Amino acid sequence: VLLLENVRFHPGEEKNAADFAQALAANGDLYVNDAFSAAHRAHASTEGLARLLPAYAGEQMRRELDALNAALGAPKRPVLGVVGGSKVSTKLDLLNNLVGRLDALAIGGGMANTFLAAKGVDVGGSLCEHDLGDTARQIMAAAEKAGCELLLPLDVVVATEVAPGADSHVRALDAVGAEEKILDAGPKTLARLIAAMDASATLIWNGPLGVFEVPPFDKATVAAAKHAAGLAKSGGLVAVAGGGDTVAALNAAGCAEDFTFVSTAGGAFLEWMEGKTLPGVAALSQ
Known part of the structure; x- marks a missing residue:
């Protein structure tokens, strides 16, 4: 060697x-x-x-490609996607590709705020890309046309500061205060996501549902991850996840090992989910 x-x-x-x-x-x-x-x-x-x-x-490369094919290339249906993270702008290609290939797509994290705002919801002091309202509406229209059910938050967890143990509250979408920040998905949103997982055969996950690094805003991400892991472990769901924040969140929840597959890649996983050709894979294929 x-x-x-x-x-x-x-x-x-x-x-x-x-x-x-x-x-x-x-x-x-x-x-x-x-x-x-x-x-x-x-x-x-x-x-x-x-x-x-x-x-x-190599064997790790083969496992990655087999898992990604099982999740998005030729998956067992219905297929549910979970996409979270802070900004829509970093995942435009991903969202546009997924709405045409999934049966349902749950959007969480800060990027969900942009979609809520585009629907007329006052998100208070939350992270939100208000200038992408038209883009969010176009994605929602594309999802409807493709028959992909878009799962946006039904309720939210808010606080006025992002700090460990901060005083937090569950709010209905029409009750977010001007100074409040949306930092996690609420219990109704979580319950619907869990029900969607139960009704799916395949799950592909990229991005947390809230500011999981700062408790108590990790609750929805941890609960959803543990439920998906339990379904995968029992053989009821093919659950594939990837992306740096996602892997960190699954490790924090202590359930990464029970997922069907957790990708080692960040950018490559994201570009594959975006439907792009990966040069390193294409060169091997040829």
Whole structure:
């Protein structure tokens, strides 16, 4: 076994320079890529090298691709998606792709506030991209046209500060105060999400439902994760999750090991969910 230094120190790596790829290829007879987390990058070590040697996917790469195919490529239906996180702007491509491929899509986290505001809900002092109201309405219309049920919050948990143990309250959508921030999904929202999981055969999850890093605003994410994990463990649900925040949330809930599969990738997982071709995977396929 020969361990080379991090190839990203070399200027030819990110440029996918042909001479650098050839220099790497001179070190071996076969190429095995086991780095799905870097497969969305067309670099010398992930794409150029695969075209110069007999190329294969490693076992971790195979497990990733098999799991993602089971979740979104050729899934058992009905398929439920859970997408959370802070901003709609970072997940526009993801949302536009998913509404055309899922049976239901639950939106949580700060990005749900943008959708609520687009429907005329006063979200008070919450994180919200008000300038994306038209975009949110377009996504809602696309979901309706595609027959994808969009599950937005029915109630919310609010506080005036984001701090551990902060004084929090459950609010109806029409009762959020001007100074209050929406920081988690409420009990009615959680109950409906759990019911949607019970009615689904496949779940694909990216992003938390609230500010899970700061208790007590982790309750909905933890409860939903534990329920999904229980269904997956009993064989009632194919549950696949990925993305840095998502993995951290599942680990915090202590249930990551019971999911069908938890992706090791961040950007590559997101781009695959967006329906984009991953250069590192395409090079192996060819």
